[in-house]
Every structure is written in structure tokens, then in C-alpha cells.
Amino acid sequence: MAHFFVCHGRDEIPRWRMAFPESSWVGPTQALEQVGRGDLAWVMSNLDGWETLVRDLVNRGAVLVVLSYTPDPAEASLALNAGARGYAHALSPAVLLRQVALVTSNQGIWVLPELLSSVVGGTFKALGGRARMHGETLAALTERERTVALAVAEGKSNKVVARELDITERTVKAHLGAIFRKLGIRDRMQLVLRLSQQEVGIADHSH
Amino acid sequence: MAHFFVCHGRDEIPRWRMAFPESSWVGPTQALEQVGRGDLAWVMSNLDGWETLVRDLVNRGAVLVVLSYTPDPAEASLALNAGARGYAHALSPAVLLRQVALVTSNQGIWVLPELLSSVVGGTFKALGGRARMHGETLAALTERERTVALAVAEGKSNKVVARELDITERTVKAHLGAIFRKLGIRDRMQLVLRLSQQEVGIADHSH
């Protein structure tokens, strides 16, 4: 995973290099050529068309962080809506930049703490607090059954699960039987789909 | 920095302990007594009044992550608005939980990739969106194999797929064999996991 700082030539900031000695420094055009899947790109918000650039790089699978000399909530929203995973001050200390890299490269979102409330709060009223159901997908299962269900849902075979839990394969089947019955499903496939939150055509089942 | 899992007594999930062996297990009332500044608290969304609990704990300086059996965007909104820094599936694998802990304890926000788009804005689907993921793994397959793979990944049996595509069950098996070989997986379970989620240890395989 390579690091790219995308900015005007004049804007190279020493502490960036301090934070990531291995990183590359490129302009917008080189960025489009060099940045690829899994790379981490830091894009300055003083570039013309930085939003488009961010979208493009995000679309090709890069992790994007937008850096700004003048952070503000509106710009943060633009950055996040463009697909960026982070928004920070361009002059953040090296240690903070590393923290941002850590967070964003682990599926996290990082925005300046001061801006957090406005960014997060703003996007929420659009959703509207609707009813969320307390589906008892797994809640209806016993402890043991949950354990088995989870193991199976990771793709493990009955035999493997049996070894792991130090029980007989036969017992695993018994638990699975109970699981299927309680959840109203037929096989482990449905279980996986259920646990990965896909809506599965629920079987009618008449027993 | 201590770890606390706040849930019903019945809901203790083995992989939580697997992820954080040192963590404590408490009910809502004990949580209010024991959780303090800098602690990381995981709160189940099936608790009565979890939102209030989250607000209280956040106010005293704790880092909060909400876990749900049935994640959905609306609930994610509630969680983040209550001050939580993370929102994940209660049955997330241990490695993912550690990732969430890493991100949230570093000022980051962590939300289920699938929900990211609805939480943050419009364009986040470019990242964790299902379409992209699919395109990635399915790119190596032929048209027909893709069709079969998707059908199987919906939980359909070979027989059903055969009927739908108007081919022999044998042919479905043949396609599946090619799919498994190309993707380096062993069975349909791995296929479902590959197509429906991200993590999951995939077998290496050398072809």
C-alpha cells in the first residue's frame, strides 16, 4: 500500500515527509496515473477540482484523505460525500497524520473532532428515525447454538466445528437442526445469508 | 483503558471474549458505575434505553461502540447521534472487532461499510459497495460462470440453478468447479462469504 500526497509543487510540507518518509509527491495528473487500489492518497483541498479527483481515485479503490488549510464543516461534508474517508488540517502534526492513516486504512472515518458533531449530525436528519425492528435472528438461540451458528456461518464444516468445540459431529448436527428450526430456515446457506444481513426469501416451512 | 461489554447476561458472545480476553461483562447498571474516561464500551442495541446509556457513558469520556444483531442505517444514525464512535454487527469476527477498537480509540469513526453510504452521504458506496466487491472477484469468471456463481450465492441448490438456466445439474457442477478453481476456494460456502462480505479467511490454493 503506497502513500501519495497530491498537492501543488510548492505545498510540500516537511512534517508530511516526517510522518511518511516513504510517500510519493505528485500533482493531480500524476495521481490519476499512479494511484491504484489499496493506496492511501492525501489530497489538498486547495487544488482545482479536488472533489472530482477524490471521486476518481476512490472509484479505483484508493483510500482518500482530504487535507485543508482552512478546515470547515461544509468542506468536510463535501470531502466525505466525494468518498474521502478522512478530513484533517493540512498542518496536522506527524503523529496525528499517522493516526489518520491508521484509522482510514482500517475502514474507519476520521474527521477533525471539532467538526464531528456538525458532519455527523447534518447527515442524519435526512434519514429520519424510522422504526428498526428487534429481529431475533440469533437472539432466539441458546448460547451453544449461537456458537455453532457462528462457526458454521464462517464457512466451517460440521467436522471442523465439532473439533473446535470438542464435541461430536453428530452433536453439531443436532444443534444445527435446532437452529434451522428456530430460525425457520433449511440449510447453512440460508444461515450465512441471514447473518450477512442479506434478505433471503424466507422459506414458508410447514412442519 | 478498560474494555466493557454491556449486554444482557444471555448475550455473551464467545468471539467477544476471543477478541478481548481482558474485557469485562456488565449489565447496564454496572456499566454506569464502572465505565469511566478513556474506557472503551461496547453496548448492545437490544438493551432497553441503550441510547440514553450511550449518551451517559459518552458524557463521562468513554469511547462507545454500538453492536447490533440487526444492523440498519436508522439505528446507526441513532447510535452516532448518541455519541457512539462505532456501529457494527454484534456477530462480527474477532479480527473485525479489534479493527473497530483500533479505529475508534484513535479518534476515528467506524461504521459497517454497507451502511456507510446512508450514514455519510451518497457516494460512499463506491468503496464498500457490493457491486464493486462483486466486480472484483467475479471479474475472473466467464459470463456463464458469473451467472451460476450469483445464483448459488443466493442459496440456490445446483438443481434449482440448473432448472433456472435450463441446463443439466451436471453442467452447473462443471461451472462451479471452474469457479472454485479460479477463485481458489473449496465450496459454495466460501463463495457466499466471498460475495456477501469481505473478511473470512480464504484458503490459499496454488493452481
Place this chain on the structure above:
DNA sequence: ATTGATATTGGACCGATGGACAGGGCCTGG
């Protein structure tokens, strides 16, 4: 003490699954 839920195991049965081996036709690039 009886009942109920939970966890465990046994055997047997049979359909579903996946691999091995072996073909058929079709089409495209060399």
C-alpha cells in the same frame, strides 16, 4: 418429584455436493 429446556451422543438413511475422468460442439486467433 415431575416437568421442561439444554447439551450431549448414537445409528441409519438419503439427497446434495464436489472431484476425477471423459467426452461432445462452437468459436477465435495464430
Place this chain on the structure above:
DNA sequence: CCAGGCCCTGTCCATCGGTCCAATATCAAT
């Protein structure tokens, strides 16, 4: 023309998965 990819089909077979028939032991509640 031929090699190679794609799509289709066949048989054989070992294994896996799910369900039916059980049974035993623990533990909590009635």
C-alpha cells in the same frame, strides 16, 4: 488447420449435510 477457451453432458464415487429414529445427563423451575 489446429490450439485453446467456453459451454454443455455423461458416469462413478467419496464425502458432506440434514433429518428421522432414538437415548442420557444436567440444571432450573414448579
